Amino acid sequence: MLRSYLGKAFGAAHDSDHALNELRRALALDPSDPTAWLYSALLKYDQHRINPAVEDLEYSLTLNDNRRLFRSRFLLDQDKAVGSVNLANFYLAAGLTDVSVHEASRAVTYDYANPSAHRFLADSFNALRDPARFNLRHETVWFNETLLSDLLSPVGAGSLSQHVSQYEYSKLFERDRLGFNTSTTARSDGQYQEFASQFGTFGNSSYSLDLEYQFNKGVRLNNKLSRIEWYSKIKQQPTEKDSLFLLTKY
Secondary structure, eight states, X not given: OHHHHHHHHHHHTTOHHHHHHHHHHHHHHOTTOHHHHXXXXXXXXXXXXXXXXXXXXXXXXXXXXXXXXXXXXXXXXXXXXXXXXXXXXXXXXXXXXXXXXXXXXXXXXXXXTOHHHHHHHHHHHHTTXXXXXXXXXXXXXXXXXXXXXXXXXXXXXXXXXXXXXXOGGGGGGOOSEEEEEXXXXXXXXXXXXXXXXXXXXXXXXXXXXXXXXXXXXXSSTTOOEEEEEEEEEEEEOSSSSOOEEEEEEX
């Protein structure tokens, strides 16, 4: 277990060589423990090796119940939810959107109170949303899962920004900080899309400001599209059991 977490720590420090070395040691010491397989999958995903990452994570899920000697059924279900959450993200990166929705739904079933499970289910539905917002079929389920994730997650568990990737396993390495993230896509046919997020966490307070802008020149008369969406989120956690959450959307 310690070798597995040391490998994860090296991975978070972007030291892939030492991370792989520690994970190999963990697998040699106990090949039946799912932890090292999970972190190996996450490391390969960070290296854009999607297929090997899926293989390792699927194998980790088959080994999940090997920890039943020292973990309750409830905790085993939480472990399985974490695996399914990340597997849904891998499938989404591979372009298998429908499979991603299915796997993320399983994660929510295993552990309904897991905010990461709801976040990745929201991300899977987000991939199915109409970029032009003419077809609103997936809007309600996407927003519902996003809101559940924001409400269930404690302050400091991750960013409130919906444009920044979330990983349940990364809480061990989270800290108070400011962050900025932006992504731009431009095409030769006159289409342009911009995402920008500014977020931060300070003690028991967290916030995010998310902007999305889309422009489509169009291909015929009255076919031009210009769209702006703005989300502001603020969360305050005065006690361990109480939190205040404010969301505004333009």
